[in-house]
Amino acid sequence: MGAGLVVITGPASAARQSTAARINWAYTDASQPHTSFFRSEDDRAPVGKSVDTAGQEHEFRSYVTYDLTSYRGQRIISAGFTAGESAVVNCAKPAPVELWVTDPVSETTTWQNPPVERTRVGTVVMGGERECPDRYHQFDAVSAVRAAVEAGQNQITLGLRIADGAESSGELGRRLSLSALTVVSNTPPAVPTELATFGTPCAGPDDAPWYGGSPRLSARFDDAEGSQERLRPTFAWWPVADPAARQEVTQTAQPPGVIRHQVPSDPPLAEGLWAWAARSQDSDAVSDWSPTCYFNVDRHVPAAPVVTSDDYPADNTPHGGPGIVGTFRIDPAGSTDVVRYRWSLSGVGMAEVPAPSMGAGTTIQVAPVTYGTSILEVQSYDRAGNPSRTTLYEFRVRDTAPEVTVEEGGVDLPSRVTMRPGVAGVTEYRYRIGDGPEVTVLAAPDGTASTEVTFRALGATDLVVASYTAAGLVGTRTVSLRVTDAPRVTSDRQEGSYHLGLVGEPTVFTLSPGRPGVVRYEYQVDDSLPFESVPADGTGAATVTWTPTEAWYYRMVVRSVGTDGTVSEVRYLNLQVRDTRPYVSSFVYDPPDSPQGGVGVSSVFWLYSEPGGVTEFVVRLNGGAEITVPASNGNYAEIELAPDRVGANVLTVRARYGDGTLSPAREWTFLVAG
Structure with missing residues (x-):
């Protein structure tokens, strides 16, 4: 390869730049042809002809060996051999300095026994018009280093000399300092x-x-x-x-x-x-x-499976019962590469079952959880994961499950479970809470049973109740519950999910514990106000009396506090408060706090009662004579009146019901302009 100045740049992101380790060096001298200068203490590299201080002529060649073992398996991106001039005979004379790949040097290397020159790496002209002495001359050695690494060589020896035809010139000699063999290399990424x-x-x-x-x-x-x-x-x-x-x-x-x-x-x-x-x-x-x-x-879709059952045949006739296990046969319908089946049944969930061998049918055992029509959905999957069309196997289940009601008492307190038979002849019930043990309860002669159970933890759980006759299991029912330790709250005005209060009339709430160890209750009717507290009695119960002052829909929040200071979950109550005093509005004098109209200026006043059953309204203006107005639709009336004074006027209104009783009076004050 030709020679020239090579600039070694920083390594690319995947590459690294390093300096090869120098392991041997030597020079030879024609004036001492049989003398070895291997690993001389003066490790400068003399080349060409020069005369020493004693007048003795010398003619030199120099060699240096570098270790390449660290570059095994790497890709050589660039390599530069650097040599600087430390002494020059005549800077004015250009000297063609050659770099060669040679055989290794040893203790036997002499001018008479030099290493064989294998490949000329390149030539750099030193002196002449260049800066002299120049401490930075570089040879492009990438081809030589790359060839050595790819050939699996552990080292490379580089030789320096003046080119043939000029080596004998006494004006071209110089001593070089061997700076480095700088290599930029990269190990290819690992095989994935x-x-x-x-x-x-x-x-x-x-x-x-x-x-x-x-x-x-x-x-x-x-x-x-x-x-x-x-x-x-x-x-x-x-x-x-x-x-x-x-x-x-x-x-x-x-x-x-x-x-x-x-x-x-x-x-x-x-x-x-x-x-x-x-x-x-x-x-x-x-x-x-x-x-x-x-x-x-393989994109070939298997055939839809065939489903049959002797326990629950598809004959439109009820069989078995909720909780009674049936065996269902699944056949691949001729598809020879089916490896698994997926099935689902409402209330039971979805599951997969492997084929005993590829292309073989299988059986599953599953118990329906509800009576009436059930549909078992089944798909086949081949070894490529291709699903078949879904087979819908429809069968009917007898209504044999017991009726179960739960009066939930809270956490670690008794709850009452009542069981009634779904078929005649029930002799016992077996129940379990979640994954707990099964408990047997004997039935009364009429097939009913009642027992106390205790829920030990908050949150969702299932109560599974199975009924048995002398012949065995006849039905199962699962009751899903969410157990809470929130207080139980009742009132003297409870109607369904609402507590119906009246303005000005007290409502008494009875608070019962939802867990042991309750010492007090905290409650709140208005979320803009802090919680109020009431102590529990010796049984853990308490009462709260609340008298509403305004009609509105309220949400009451109640919680309990235990002896250890822990707070229970909260109980929310819906409170609907009505005002039995009639409502009043006016065409002219509404809003009532703004002066309107005038003395003698009449207006229609509308009267409305929220409770129905009103026969008439009794009206009095500014304490005057009572006026009765018949009610329409049991709760509505109109009356036209003219105020008799400037400023505040008071309209007093009561409702008379069908039994003759009167409601509390509403005093509606309005302002009249002067």
Whole structure:
């Protein structure tokens, strides 16, 4: 290769720059042809002809050996050999200095026994019009170093000399300092590992997994030097029957790690055996291809399975009962590559069951949870994951489940469970709470039973009750509960989910504990006000009396506090408060706090009662005579009046009900303009 000045730049992101270790050096002198100067203490490299201070002529060549073992397996990007002038005979004379690859030097290296020159690396002209002495001359040695590394050599020896035809000139000699062999190299990324197809480890052609569509390929991509440089993964896939149809996709650079690639589904992959592989690339080098992995593509959909049952035949006749297990036979209907079945039943959930062998049928055992019509849905899946059409197996279930009611008492307090038979002849019930033990309760002669149970924890739980006759299980019912330790609250004005209060009339609430150890209750009717507290009595109960002053829909919040200071969950109560005093509005004198109209200026006044059953309204203006007005629709009337004074006027209104009683009076004050 030709020579010239080479600038060694900083390494690329994947490359590293290093200085090769110098392991041997030597020079030879024509004036002492049989003398070895191997590993001389003066490690400067003399070249060419010069005269020493004693007048003795010398003619030199120099050699240096570098260790290349650290570059094994690496790609050599650049290499520069640097030599600086420390002494020059005549700077005015240009000296062609050559760099050669030679055989190694040793203790036997002499002018008479020099190492063989193998390849001329290049020539650098020193002196002449160049700066002289120049401490930085560089040879481009990349081809020489790369060839040595690729040949597996552990070292390289470089020789320096004046070019043939000029070596004998007495004006070209100089001493060089051997600065460095600087190498920029890069280890190619590691071959991808941990290859998998949809998570299934890399497989050979004989045990290749099956897929019904386009698989997702994945592999681990790492840089061999352990750096965190981003890598560009390449995935390739091809049909084994047609390798020429190979496709490759190179993704954008990503951090090292497991990287996935979804094979495009458009166009769909042809059915049959496919192969794939991966390789990695950094900014300077490409890894070898990974081992080849295989997968099969099969898009053929299996037949819908056939479902039969002797316990619950599809004959439109009720059989069995809730909780009574039935056996169902599932047949693949001739599909020979079915490997699993998926089934679901309302109230029971969904499950999968493997085929005993590929293409074989199976049985499942499942108990319906409700009476009436049930539908068992079943699908077959082949080894490629292709699902069949869903088979709907419809059957009917007898109504045999017991009736169960629960009066829930809270946490760690008794709750009452009442059970009634769904069929005649029930002799006992067996119940369990969640995953707890089964408890047996004997039935009365009429088949009923009642027992106390204790729920030990807050939150959702299931109470499962099974009824038995002498012949065995006849039905099961599951009651889903949410157990709370919030206080139980009743009132003397409770109607369904509401407590109906009246303005000015007290409502008494009775608070009962939802857990042991309650010492007080905290309650709140208006969330803008702090909680109020009331102590519990010896039984853990308390009462709260509340008298509303305004009609409104309220939400009361009640909680309990235990001996250890813990607070229970809260109980919310809906309070609807009505005002039995009639409501008043006016066409002219509304709003009432703003002076309107005038003395003698009449207006229609509308009267309305929220409780119905009103026969008439009794009206008095400014304490005058009572006026009765018949009610319409049991709660409404109109009256026209004219105020008799400027400023505040008071209209007093009461409602008379069908039994003759009167409501409390509403005093409606309005202002009259002067």
